[in-house]
Amino acid sequence: MQKYVIGLCDSDTCYVMNFMEYVNMNEDIPLKITVFSDVNAIKNYTQQDKLDLILLDENITCDKNDILILKLTDNRDFISENTIYKYQSIIKISKQIVKIVSKNRAYTDVNTLSCAVYSPLGRCGKTTLAKGICSFYQNCLYIGLEEYAGFLPGEYKNDDYRDLYERFMYYLVSENTLIDTTFKQLKCVDGARCFISLNYMDVKQITAHNIEWLLNTVKNDNYKRIVFDIGVGALQDISILNRMDRILVPVLQDEVSKEKIEGFKKLIERETTSSINDKIYYVEVPDADFRSETIRDLIAGGNM
Numbered sequence: 001m002q003k004y005v006i007g008l009c010d011s012d013t014c015y016v017m018n019f020m021e022y023v024n025m026n027e028d029i030p031l032k033i034t035v036f037s038d039v040n041a042i043k044n045y046t047q048q049d050k051l052d053l054i055l056l057d058e059n060i061t062c063d064k065n066d067i068l069i070l071k072l073t074d075n076r077d078f079i080s081e082n083t084i085y086k087y088q089s090i091i092k093i094s095k096q097i098v099k100i101v102s103k104n105r106a107y108t109d110v111n112t113l114s115c116a117v118y119s120p121l122g123r124c125g126k127t128t129l130a131k132g133i134c135s136f137y138q139n140c141l142y143i144g145l146e147e148y149a150g151f152l153p154g155e156y157k158n159d160d161y162r163d164l165y166e167r168f169m170y171y172l173v174s175e176n177t178l179i180d181t182t183f184k185q186l187k188c189v190d191g192a193r194c195f196i197s198l199n200y201m202d203v204k205q206i207t208a209h210n211i212e213w214l215l216n217t218v219k220n221d222n223y224k225r226i227v228f229d230i231g232v233g234a235l236q237d238i239s240i241l242n243r244m245d246r247i248l249v250p251v252l253q254d255e256v257s258k259e260k261i262e263g264f265k266k267l268i269e270r271e272t273t274s275s276i277n278d279k280i281y282y283v284e285v286p287d288a289d290f291r292s293e294t295i296r297d298l299i300a301g302g303n304m
Helices: 011-026 039-046 089-109 126-137 161-176 179-183 201-204 208-218 238-243 253-269 272-281 293-301
Strands: 005-008 033-034 052-058 070-073 084-087 113-117 140-145 192-197 225-230 246-250 279-282
Touching: 005 011, 005 039, 011 033, 033 089, 052 089, 070 089, 084 089, 084 253, 089 293, 113 126, 113 238, 113 279, 126 140, 126 192, 126 225, 126 246, 126 293, 140 201, 161 179, 161 192, 161 208, 179 208, 208 225, 208 238, 238 253, 238 272, 246 272, 253 272, 272 279
Parallel strands: 005 033, 005 052, 052 070, 070 084, 113 225, 113 246, 140 192, 140 225, 246 279
Antiparallel strands: none
């Protein structure tokens, strides 16, 4: 699970240390707390590293206008949109922070991010997660690269679209700029324009260079996410994953699934560069509809 990095600066040292220890030791809270002694320490830190939000004592002033700031108050009567009552449950405070940061990220993350949703496991929620990301962010491009025709909204289950899907795959493999015209022929449904492979043999022809070319071709089209839903049997070139900004790997907790995930990790270490590990996030996907609040909370909390 990817975690939001939160800076914490408060005059109550005991409170700060207890807060940091509780949050950082709780794997279910998608936050990582970094404690600072004063505002100058925050400024020095942010010259090299990123903070998603600063949690600040109400009596401390910070002029970091490029970072979200929430004030901690010990007065219940002065709670506002940007102020949190500090002596409530840390769980409640954490939920408020996650909600605020994820909402801000959805509005300010204007750069297109490419996501591969891939897993060596079956029935693990892979397509649910891929479609959930599109539904959460809206204005996305969903590309189904599975062994057999992947998920499509009902509006797309029309034979009239078959030729469009086939042309899309042909344009991708041949790196033909006419591919851009295919995007505009489909309306956005459930947050995404959807393209799928109708033949897994077509997917096996796709190379890492094809994917890199596609991402460069659509980088100015203002999609919030480009989501690749990749079937385990359809991926011929494992280095394709390294062309993505993020790699989301749904997991299951039974023993056989755990062994398969360990095998996948060893394959990644053997066949690709070490930098790919920085892009991989292992995630348990709840059994829920991709439009549900459960899936939305997962995506928001996991910074996907």
